[in-house]
Amino acid sequence: MMAGLRERKKEQTRRRIAEAALRLFAERGYDEVTVNEVAEAAGVAKVTLFAYFATKECLVLDEVKEDMARIVTERPPGLSPLGALRAHYRAFAREAPGVDAESLLTRVRVISGSPALLAGVHQAHIGQRYELAAALEREPGDLIARLLAAQITAVITTLQEQFFHRLTCGAPLAEAGQRLADEVDIAFDLLERGFAASYGDKS
């Protein structure tokens, strides 16, 4: 394997492109920057850029992909799928203060500032929904599993939106993380027990 000089250069190029992209998007807004400009700023041809990133959206979103399906399939024995996901997101919320706030924040701002990127995020969540449904299925075509997968991803999307919104409004990372943790519990309680008690019966 030899540590691969070639491999190293590839990763380096990929990072140069991604960094140039994020910098330009942060400066002038996603929709105001063309992929040609990104390529030029990264010192690379447009064709090369698209060899590393399938679409313009991927320049921002590729490094943010989650996968909930894995959390379910690799959960410790004795834990329910919902329990595993709840634990995971609770842990994420509590670790929030540890991550690099600077880079996270600019990425969030870029995403929140562009309808196209927000749509991309939603599409990514849709993709996760199918994977999660497959992971939850107990028998082929299990309707309950599909409904559960759909509801979980919808809930996570909502929580992520709230989290992003607070960050872009200037909330400190620690506080946003704390509130996220609380909301994770609220949301999963609702998933487990339903809305009848907290909503459906009123009015």
Place this chain on the structure above:
Amino acid sequence: MMAGLRERKKEQTRRRIAEAALRLFAERGYDEVTVNEVAEAAGVAKVTLFAYFATKECLVLDEVKEDMARIVTERPPGLSPLGALRAHYRAFAREAPGVDAESLLTRVRVISGSPALLAGVHQAHIGQRYELAAALEREPGDLIARLLAAQITAVITTLQEQFFHRLTCGAPLAEAGQRLADEVDIAFDLLERGFAASYGDKS
């Protein structure tokens, strides 16, 4: 108002475009047809086509837009939001055998055959999620309402997918409608009572 000759011509043109589009898409597939071809087939300039339909997707999807928010805001007094939505979709399922199966089916086939259109459908559902959340909000920033809106739209998306899938597999409209009605009840029961009983506790 004079019945407006102008207005009539406009609607007529719009219909000519939409029909030409659906016909071509059904014949050769959405991605294999260019908007130029649609415009030509409709006897109209590309620029005119885009005066009527904002995007290529809209050629197929504009006539399918629902709005759940209205169902909630205009529900009869004494009925909960969840109750109103359940009743609406149950009614839709039972009326299914009444609609024009031919045209519905080709549209469904066109949509199901194109990833781009499926993505468009999902985006439309996202849009409805925000409207529904606004309709459900009891106070500004009501988290429960947002979660509920997210889960409802996710559920409806799933049920719609199941319905479409059965239709494209050749199920008769009446049967697909019947199963949809059953699934609507299952799904809304889960929304109201949660997954703990039917899923979360096992394994």
Place this chain on the structure above:
DNA sequence: TTTGAAATTGAACCCGGTACGCTTTATGCT
């Protein structure tokens, strides 16, 4: 019948993304 606004058009243009054929460069083999 004139006048003005709305509908329609062709043509040029922008941008994301692809196809193709060519050069360069790391690497594995001898």
Place this chain on the structure above:
DNA sequence: AGCATAAAGCGTACCGGGTTCAATTTCAAA
């Protein structure tokens, strides 16, 4: 070391969705 090969990069031309703009036609109202 030297060489063949495959991978990485590049330039250019192209495609299709979508917009801009100035020019023209068409309805309708006064």
